[in-house]
Amino acid sequence: MMVTFVSQCEKNALKKTRRVLDAFANRIGDNVWQTVITQEGLNAVRKLLKRTASRSTAVSCHWIRSRARSELVWVVGNRDKFNGEGVVPVNSTRRNFLYNPKSQWHTVEDITLLAAIAALFHDFGKANKLFQNKIDPDKQSKVSEPFRHEWVSLILFCAFVGDLCG
Numbered sequence: 526m527m528v529t530f531v532s533q534c535e536k537n538a539l540k541k542t543r544r545v546l547d548a549f550a551n552r553i554g555d556n557v558w559q560t561v562i563t564q565e566g567l568n569a570v571r572k573l574l575k576r577t578a579s580r581s582t583a584v585s586c587h588w589i590r591s592r593a594r595s596e597l598v599w600v601v602g603n604r605d606k607f608n609g610e611g612v613v614p615v616n617s618t619r620r621n622f623l624y625n626p627k628s629q630w631h632t633v634e635d636i637t638l639l640a641a642i643a644a645l646f647h648d649f650g651k652a653n654k655l656f657q658n659k660i661d662p663d664k665q666s667k668v669s670e671p672f673r674h675e676w677v678s679l680i681l682f683c684a685f686v687g688d689l690c691g
Contacts, residue, residue, distance in 0.1 A: 527589040532556040533606035538581035574601040585611040650678030
């Protein structure tokens with residue numbers, strides 16, 4: 526099987542990990558190794574890494590299943606250096622982007638409902654006789670609309686919501 530090892534080790538653990546992984550795989554980056562290996566060989570690598578592991582050790586092993594798919598096999602050492610799929614997080618934040626107390630848009634449901642209402646009133650604006658004659662290929666009226674359908678939609682919406690439109 527083709528595997529990739531990713532090391533996020535620090536301090537002396539980096540030297541020890543490099544020594545073990547250099548014996549079994551080809552280094553393809555500063556902290557990345559790749560090789561074709563049997564299951565017994567993979568077990569031997571894991572055993573050696575566990576034997577030399579310290580608090581600063583963090584190594585993940587990924588089985589390359591196809592060109593576009595890999596699978597996390599194991600992690601030796603500090604699992605916090607990797608996410609659930611064994612990928613190294615590059616940037617993270619504790620800030621919650623989904624909830625902003627200064628914003629009135631707390632849920633997607635509200636936005637969905639407002640978009641549906643806007644679409645409905647836009648259709649109301651197109652429901653007048655002048656607009657319908659303008660788009661009918663049989664009639665092809667030369668008379669233009671005195672007000673654009675968007676403005677008609679807005680006026681209808683303002684009448685619907687009351688004093689909110691000013």
